[in-house]
Amino acid sequence: MKARFNQLFALAALVLASSVAQAENVQVAVAANFTKPMEAIAAEFEKDTGHKVQLSFGSTGKLYAQVANGAPFDVFLSADDTTPMKMDKELLSLPGTRFTYAIGTLVLWSAKEGYVDAKGEVLKKGEFQHVAVANPKTAPYGTAAVQALTKLGLLAGIQPKFVQGENITQTYQFAATGNAELGFVALSQVYKDGKLNSGSAWVVPADYYEPIRQDAVILAKARNNVAAKALVDYLKGPKAAVVIKSYGYRL
Amino acid sequence: MDESNLAAVWLTLKLACLVTVLLLIIGTPIAWWLARTRSWLKGPVGAVVALPLVLPPTVLGFYLLVVMGPNGVVGQMTQSLGLGLLPFTFPGLVIASVLYSMPFVVQPIQNAFEAMGERPMEVAASLRASPRDAFFTVALPLARPGFITAAILGFAHTVGEFGVVLMIGGNIPDKTRVVSVQIYDHVEAMEYAQAHWLAGGMVVFSFLVLLALYGRRGNSGWSKS
Numbered sequence: 001m002k003a004r005f006n007q008l009f010a011l012a013a014l015v016l017a018s019s020v021a022q023a024e025n026v027q028v029a030v031a032a033n034f035t036k037p038m039e040a041i042a043a044e045f046e047k048d049t050g051h052k053v054q055l056s057f058g059s060t061g062k063l064y065a066q067v068a069n070g071a072p073f074d075v076f077l078s079a080d081d082t083t084p085m086k087m088d089k090e091l092l093s094l095p096g097t098r099f100t101y102a103i104g105t106l107v108l109w110s111a112k113e114g115y116v117d118a119k120g121e122v123l124k125k126g127e128f129q130h131v132a133v134a135n136p137k138t139a140p141y142g143t144a145a146v147q148a149l150t151k152l153g154l155l156a157g158i159q160p161k162f163v164q165g166e167n168i169t170q171t172y173q174f175a176a177t178g179n180a181e182l183g184f185v186a187l188s189q190v191y192k193d194g195k196l197n198s199g200s201a202w203v204v205p206a207d208y209y210e211p212i213r214q215d216a217v218i219l220a221k222a223r224n225n226v227a228a229k230a231l232v233d234y235l236k237g238p239k240a241a242v243v244i245k246s247y248g249y250r251l
Numbered sequence: 252m253d254e255s256n257l258a259a260v261w262l263t264l265k266l267a268c269l270v271t272v273l274l275l276i277i278g279t280p281i282a283w284w285l286a287r288t289r290s291w292l293k294g295p296v297g298a299v300v301a302l303p304l305v306l307p308p309t310v311l312g313f314y315l316l317v318v319m320g321p322n323g324v325v326g327q328m329t330q331s332l333g334l335g336l337l338p339f340t341f342p343g344l345v346i347a348s349v350l351y352s353m354p355f356v357v358q359p360i361q362n363a364f365e366a367m368g369e370r371p372m373e374v375a376a377s378l379r380a381s382p383r384d385a386f387f388t389v390a391l392p393l394a395r396p397g398f399i400t401a402a403i404l405g406f407a408h409t410v411g412e413f414g415v416v417l418m419i420g421g422n423i424p425d426k427t428r429v430v431s432v433q434i435y436d437h438v439e440a441m442e443y444a445q446a447h448w449l450a451g452g453m454v455v456f457s458f459l460v461l462l463a464l465y466g467r468r469g470n471s472g473w474s475k476s
Contacts, residue, residue, distance in 0.1 A: 061439040130339055135422065138439045163339045163421025166435070174421065178321040179338040 023050040024227035027072055029063040030055055031079035031214065032169040033104060033141060033186035037247045038077065044243075045234050051227035059167035061138035067092055067219060074222035075231055077101060079168070080140040081213040093217035101235050102249035104212030105187035106144045109201040111178050120202035122182065123154055128161065132174035132183035135164045141171075144209035145184035151208045187248035214249075256449055258425055259433040266341070266429060267409040270348040271356075274405045275398065277349065278356040283386075285357070286364035301354045308351070308414025315347050315419050339421035344429075347419055348409045355404040363397020364390065400464065407460040411453075 030038045035057050042053040056063070060079045067073055067087065076093070078084050081100065087093040108123065110116045122128070134142035142164070149155040163179075165171030168186050175183025184204075190197055216235065222228035234240055241251055285297055303311060319337040320326045326336055337343035371393060375385035391398075413431040420427030422436070430449055437446035 059439065061441070065438065065441070129335065130421070132421070135436065135439070137436070163423060166417060166422070166439075170418075173316070174338075177316050179316060179319075179336060180421075 023052060024225060025052045025054065026074045026222070026225060026227035026231050027054045028056070028075045028077065028231070029067065029071070029073040030057050030077045031060045031063070032057050032167040033079055033188055034077055034102065034214065035169065036188060036192075037102075037243050037249070040243050041235065041240050044239060045231060048239075049227075049230055049234070051230060053227075053231065057169070059135075059139055062167075072221065073219055074225050074228040075216060075218055077214065077216045079104070079212070079214055081215040084215040084217045087217055087219075091220060093219050094223060097218040097232065098215055099232075099236065100213050101216045101240075102214045102244050102251065104141065104144075104214055105206070105248050105250065106141060106148060106204040106209060106212070107185060107187045107190060107201050107248075108182060108204060109172075109175060109185050109190050109199055110182050111176050111199045112181070113198075114200050115181065116200040116202050118202060120152075120204070122202075123149075123152065123158065126157060128181040130163045130174075130180035130182075131158060131161050132165055132171045132180035132185075133162050134168045134171045134184070135166060139165075139167055139171075140212050140214075141168050141184065141186055144204075144212055147209040148184075148204050191248045193246050253445070255424065255428075256433060256445065259428055259430045259449070260452075262341075262425060262427075263410055263429040263431075266344060266348060267406045269345055270352060270409045271402055271406045273345070273349055274352060274356040275402060278353065278401065278405075279360060282357045282360035283364055283390075285361045300357050303351045304354050308412070309418060311347070311351060312415040312418025315343075315350075315415070319343060319346075319419070338419045339423060339427060341426050343419055344416060344427055347415050348412060351412055351415050352405045352408045355408045356401040359397045359400040359404065360394060361397075363394035366397075367393045396467075399467070403460060403464055407457065411457065 028038070028042070038055060042055055045051065046053055056073070058066075060083050063071075063073075063076065063078075064083050064087070067076060068090070076084065076087070084093065084098050088095065088098060108116055108120055110122075116122050133145045134140075136142035136146045146155065149158055163174055165174055168189065171183055172185045172189045174180040175185065187201075187203060190199065190201060216232065218225075218228050218232055244251060281296075281300065285293060285300075316338055317323050318325045319329070321330065321336060329335065329337055337346060367390065371389050372382075372385055375389045376382070380388065411431065412429070413435070416427065416429055416432055417435070420429070420432060422428050422432055428436075430453065434446050434449045434453070437443070437449070
């Protein structure tokens with residue numbers, strides 16, 4: 001009995017060891033707005049390379065705090081460019097790995113069909129109770145929403161109607177459940193292959209807010225991680241580009 | 252301590268006081284019924300009351316958001332009554348907190364009623380006290396320690412609430428931005444000094460609450476049974 005158990009154990013160890021030799025694990029911290037495209041990209045990447053990807057989603061601020069306090073991530077996909085820059089300075093990331101993987105698009109969205117018009121006039125009419133916005137202090141899409149409203153000269157009037165999501169996913173949830181009639185969310189959350197998934201939306205013109213450059217870095221811990229390097233190369237490649245664009249990001 | 256922190260503290264205290272009072276009013280009859288009844292419903296009702304003990308706050312928050320939203324049962328009712336929608340409002344928070352802190356109030360009171368047994372009420376009845384009279388002059392005073400524990404726990408648990416508030420509050424200053432959410436905000440924004448004021452305050456507060464509780468009851472604490 002014991003001998004058989006030992007054999008089994010040896011076999012298991014062998015299987016484990018051989019799989020480790022071929023494929024590696026890469027743990028990725030992903031800004032919430034990039035959830036859907038990253039899931040799609042990770043699945044294709046796993047199929048193409050045999051590496052294993054583990055994704056964690058959250059707000060950029062929280063993911064940063066986790067990385068700064070030793071979280072075991074190999075790659076960080078931020079929703080902005082300032083956080084990865086900060087990481088470079090603090091030696092949390094590998095120098096020279098920072099790059100822009102997508103440029104985000106802000107959209108004013110409602111779960112109701114026909115509620116948002118093509119020019120965003122609904123904002124001026126002000127016939128709504130709540131507009132969901134990601135926390136402007138911590139979330140880039142929130143900052144962009146405030147910039148856009150400032151540009152429109154509507155910030156003072158609309159700010160009292162803000163309900164803040166902790167990150168862009170929660171902001172979307174407030175609008176998707178209809179509790180907030182309107183929400184400033186990422187286009188990627190409500191759009192796929194050239195059309196809206198549901199509801200109505202106004203794509204905020206790009207010159208109303210500073211470009212939401214979303215940068216990625218390989219983190220210092222992943223110095224010898226082959227899969228991390230492979231994933232970043234994959235993100236820069238043509239296959240990923242198709243997915244990223246299909247969700248309404250620019251490159 | 253800046254103004255926004257003070258506002259959060261004030262709002263939290265207001266919420267916790269209101270919720271505690273409401274829970275004592277709503278929770279007492281429920282606890283009385285649970286302690287006395289022989290109905291088969293005792294099990295199911297007790298379980299429903301205890302649900303928030305084991306459910307992740309996200310589950311409660313998510314369902315409240317859906318149910319109180321414009322397409323939810325409660326949401327349609329409040330709208331037709333002209334009250335508007337409850338999420339992102341202070342009354343909404345109060346309702347959520349009452350549900351969330353319910354077991355912390357009902358269970359200590361129920362325990363106190365059960366520990367008292369049938370006897371005092373029977374004696375009171377034999378002395379011709381009406382049931383109502385006996386309840387207020389005999390049962391309530393006898394269960395006093397249970398009520399004090401219930402009030403302390405209900406208050407403290409509401410102060411410590413986070414997940415539900417985050418999910419249905421919308422983080423609005425003076426309306427739904429309570430201390431726990433404010434701390435979270437500060438940490439996210441890397442304003443650690445600000446966060447320390449509130450977070451440290453919460454540690455001291457929680458310690459004092461538990462000290463009051465354990466100190467009063469010797470070393471027995473509160474039991475769930």
